[in-house]
Amino acid sequence: MDKKTRWMFWIAGIIIFAIFPKLAGIYYSNIVVSMSVWALFAVSLNMLLGFTGLLSFGHAMYFGTGAYGAALALTHVNGLSFFSAMAAGCLCSVVLSLIVAPVVVRVSGTAFAMIHLAFAQCMFVLALKFRNITGGEDGIGGFSVSHIRIPGLFSLDVTDPAVFFYLSIGTVILNLLVLWFVIQTPFGQVMAGTRDNVKRIEYLGFRVSHTKAVVYVLAAGSAGVAGAVSAMHQNLVAVNDAYGMMVSVLPIMIVMVGGARSFFGPIYGAVFFGFLEEYVTAYTDKFELILGLILIIFIMYWPLGLAGIFLKLKFKWLTRKQFLKRSGGGAG
């Protein structure tokens, strides 16, 4: 893609983003918001899984902590805005990850996966049992997000779905850009090196545990942002949707179907799953069954996921174009 088409692409994207709530209505705007939340959550998991080689079976602990953090802040502090609540959620996840990090960066592979399963289940039980704080199974709901104002200039009503659409998508895109940038830095290279060969990275003088810790906190913080946005979107945090097993497993599925080797893979995966949920739940409530089948098909036939399929198609298209160009004189 040359510079001009890239600019066109960005401008078209911004225009679609701006008119989408008007064009598609509240219902579809909400679907896009929840897709974007899942996309950010899955990308944050993929920072660990695809780019550093760490599989976590309990990433929900950061999504849930972000959600509870935002909800609790909104319930107990008056007049908190969208951004402060989001920051509160993100901060809670970061603090939790800093507590857990010294333990988890010392392990890898199966131990890393299982330790997270244990931690996430701990959080689940804690959230269930401390019902005076978390509301137990009922969860926390009905908190109000105050308007975003700059006195004398403007005031944004966050309860307006269109405004919420802009804010949440904007937040998610910003966070995704930060993560994308990290991949492109020297540190991103060290992450990839840790995934490919821990021994060599160590013998090149990089400290594996510190590298893992930085990625870990980044991933936790981003998952926290996703959780906080989700909490404000639903205006409810319940223990099953925050710390439930499915909340940990679904992003892994999204990453596998979208493609773990690509930064954008999980985003494709989240969009795919969003549409799938929309159409499948219209016919049956056995959504998980369909998910499982699709996961099996992808693992067997397209291990590189949707991102791999897109890359293949693009490659085919490019070679075809080149072929036509070369034989163009004769054919034309």
Place this chain on the structure above:
Amino acid sequence: MNILETRNLEHEFNGYSVLKKVNLEIRKGETHAIIGPNGAGKTTLFNVISGMYTPSKGKVIFKKKDITGFKAYKIQRLGMGRSFQITATFDNLTAFQNIRMAVLSRKGIRFNLFRFVDKMNDVTTETINVLQNLDLWEACHTPAGMLSYGKQRSLEIGMALATDPDLVMLDEPAAGMSADETHTAVSLIKKLTKEKTVVIIEHDMDVVFSLADRITVLNHGTILATGIPKEIKANKDVQAAYLGRLEDE
């Protein structure tokens, strides 16, 4: 002057003693080969020196500093680089990215989260230089896992050298290579380690005698003899333990 010394170095795995009182002295600037039959403890010696294991007893002195029990990353930062017998490259990264990792390490760029790595021109230039020296320039965009075995071995040696260490530890750099490839590897090592101290484990006697200034023979975890190649060739114990058996074949 000795750049590396081990003093009464001992190491055991589950009570089985692999190294017994090893006193190794590596002089600055020399190429020192370590030879010995299979299971003599050569790779274990490397692992103990370079920080993979902490020795059961004894000391490792590197540049007059006691580094016994240091972690691998710390020892590397003090100026010791090593290659592995079993290729340890980043298989999903290109040859360019592999070497760039070593260059980043040399420049001490470890936690930079604020710049595009592709736009660090000094790093790129240096990486290209190293790749040209290694004769890997044409394969620079190929993932390391897809390179031919010979090229992977070059990359392995190159990564150990690209961090510009004072002491290079090469663990069987020519393992599994054809005669031609071995020849290329030897001239590559000669070219790239001109002013460095090199410790090399090798089975191929041609390689050993063409590269080494001094040789240490290890057998059953103890040093049998140390000396210049001529002395080692003439040593009766060594012939019995090692060279003699090779000549029978």
